[in-house]
Amino acid sequence: xxxxxxxxxxxxxxxxxxxxxxxxxxxxxxxxxxxxxxxxxxxxxxxxxxxxxxxxxxxxxxxxxxxxxxxxxxxxxxxxxxxxxxxxxxxxxxxxxxxxxxxxxxxxxxxxxxxxxxxxxxxxxxxxxxxxxxxxxxxxxxxxxxxxxxxxxxxxxxxxxxxxxxxxxxxxxxxxxxxxxxxxxxxxxxxxxxxxxxxxxxxxxxxxxxxxxxxxxxxxxxxxxxxxxxxxxxxxxxxxxxxxxxxxxxxxxxxxxxxxxxxxxxxxxxxxxxxxxxxxxxxxx
Numbered sequence: 001x002x003x004x005x006x007x008x009x010x011x012x013x014x015x016x017x018x019x020x021x022x023x024x025x026x027x028x029x030x031x032x033x034x035x036x037x038x039x040x041x042x043x044x045x046x047x048x049x050x051x052x053x054x055x056x057x058x059x060x061x062x063x064x065x066x067x068x069x070x071x072x073x074x075x076x077x078x079x080x081x082x083x084x085x086x087x088x089x090x091x092x093x094x095x096x097x098x099x100x101x102x103x104x105x106x107x108x109x110x111x112x113x114x115x116x117x118x119x120x121x122x123x124x125x126x127x128x129x130x131x132x133x134x135x136x137x138x139x140x141x142x143x144x145x146x147x148x149x150x151x152x153x154x155x156x157x158x159x160x161x162x163x164x165x166x167x168x169x170x171x172x173x174x175x176x177x178x179x180x181x182x183x184x185x186x187x188x189x190x191x192x193x194x195x196x197x198x199x200x201x202x203x204x205x206x207x208x209x210x211x212x213x214x215x216x217x218x219x220x221x222x223x224x225x226x227x228x229x230x231x232x233x234x235x236x237x238x239x240x241x242x243x244x245x246x247x248x249x250x251x252x253x254x255x256x257x258x259x260x261x262x263x264x265x266x267x268x269x270x271x272x273x274x275x276x277x278x279x280x281x282x283x284x285x
Contacts, residue, residue, distance in 0.1 A: 011202070011278045011279055012278075014277065014278040015274050015275060015277075015278040018273075018274040018277060018278070020270050020273065020274065021270055021271055021273065021274020021275070021277075021278075022274075023267075023270060024266070024267040024268065024269070024270025024271045024274065025267070025270075025271055025274075027263060027264075027266075027267040027270075028264065028267040028268060028271065031083060031087070031260075031263070031264055031267070032083075032087060034080055034083070035080050035081070035083035035084045035087060036084070038077070038080035038081050038083075038084070041076075041080060042074065042076055042077040042080060044073070044074040044076075044077040045077070046073065046074070046077045046078040046080075046081040046082070046234040047073070047232055047233065047234065049072075049073060049074065049077070050071045050072045050073055051068075051072035052071075052072050053072065054068050054072040055068060055069075055070055055071065055072045056068060056069070056070055056246070056249070056250050057072075058250075058252065059075075059252055059256075064076070066079065066252070066256055067250075067252055069239075069242065069243070069253055070242070070245075070246065070250075070253075075239075075252070075253070075256055077234075078234040078239060079234075079236075079239070079256060079257060079260055081234040082234035082235045082236045082238070082239060082257070082260075083236065083260065083264075084234075085146060085229060085233070085234065085235045085236075086216055086219060086220060086235060086236045086237070086261070086264070087216065087264065089146060089149055089150060089153075089215065089216070089219040090212045090213070090215040090216035090219065090268075091212055091215075092150045092154075092215075093149075093150050093153040093154050093157060093211070093212075093215035093218075093219070094157075094208050094209075094211040094212045094215055095208075096150060096151075096154040097153070097154040097157035097158040097160075097161060097211060097215075098158075098161050098204065098207075098208050098211065100154065100158040100161070100162075101157075101158035101159065101160065101161025101162040101164075101165065102161050102162075102165045102197070102200075102204060104119050104123075104158070104162045104165075105119075105161060105162035105163065105164065105165025105166040105168075105169065106165050106166075106169055106192050106193070106196070106197055106200075107119065107192070108120060108162065108166045108169075109165065109166035109167070109168070109169030109170045109173065110169055110173055110188065110191075110192050110196065111188075116166075119162065119166075120162075120163075120166065123159040123162050123163060126156065126158075126159045127159045127160075127163075131156050131218070132218065132221060134152075134155070134156045135152045135153055135155075135156050135218060135222060136222070136225070136227060138151070138152035138155060138156075139152050139222060139227040139228075140227070144226075144227055144228060144229070144230070145228075145229065146228065146229050149219050149222055149223075149227075149228050149229070152222070153215055153218050153219060153222075157211060157214070157215065160207065160211070161204065161207060161208075161211075164203055164204065164207055165200060165204060168199075168200035168203060168204075169192075169196055169197075169200060172196050172199050172200065173196055177195065178191060178195055178196060181195050202279035203279065205275060205279070206272055206275045206276045206279060209268060209271055209272035209275055210268070210269065210272040212268050213264070213265040213266075213268035213269050213272070216261065216264060216265055216268070217261065217265055219237060220235075220236050220237035220240065220261050221237065222237065223235050223236075223237025223238045223240075223241065224237045224238075224240045224241045225241075226241060236257040236260055236261050237257075237261075239253070239254075239256075239257035240254050240257050240258060240261075243257070
């Protein structure tokens with residue numbers, strides 16, 4: 001007798017067959033490892049090591065593989081340490097917004113009625129405003145810091161998770177095993193989080209993955225506008241902002257962090273596409 005494969009092992013098997021998704025995972029893994037282990041790859045401090053005599057050295061200069069900025073700081077060092085801020089911000093925003101959105105979406109879809117109407121109408125209002133405009137307004141009210149970037153982007157990101165989760169819950173709560181749990185007298189919280197939510201995790205995981213890339217881009221945009229972390233700290237968005245004054249004379253100041261952002265977001269999106277295909281029941285073989 002051939003043992004039946006579990007749902008998650010089947011998802012993993014189909015994900016591993018997707019070469020583009022694996023390439024994205026490899027690229028993202030390399031980026032995360034290099035940023036996390038930055039002291040192993042560079043000897044320069046991204047903030048303190050300023051040499052005014054070494055300002056705007058081009059890439060390929062001995063000792064500075066990616067050149068230096070307008071303060072004589074090593075670009076490679078700032079790129080690695082800046083990746084910590086950018087990737088961590090993206091992950092934090094995705095996790096916080098997913099926690100809020102999934103909880104509200106689960107409550108909305110399960111209870112229905114006036115609770116569903118109130119939550120969904122508020123969700124519609126949040127989604128009717130331009131994403132970045134709301135984030136800028138929140139940042140203006142809270143002040144500039146990495147923590148406030150996470151708060152601002154999470155506030156404008158949770159509605160997507162709420163609508164997705166609500167739709168999944170509405171389709172699952174009519175299943176026989178949910179009705180059996182109701183008949184057995186299980187509490188609403190137990191039914192929601194033990195019986196319904198685990199069966200919604202496929203689309204939620206895909207959305208969570210894609211939300212990381214979107215959050216990295218949004219955080220870089222806020223930092224580029226000067227609404228994020230302190231300008232002296234290493235961050236990809238800050239590097240873009242500082243390099244915009246040298247587009248004609250030292251374009252690498254913006255090109256290098258721009259490539260880093262694009263490559264990271266591309267890798268995350270490839271992973272998200274691979275997960276979407278892996279969870280798609282129409283593609284199971």
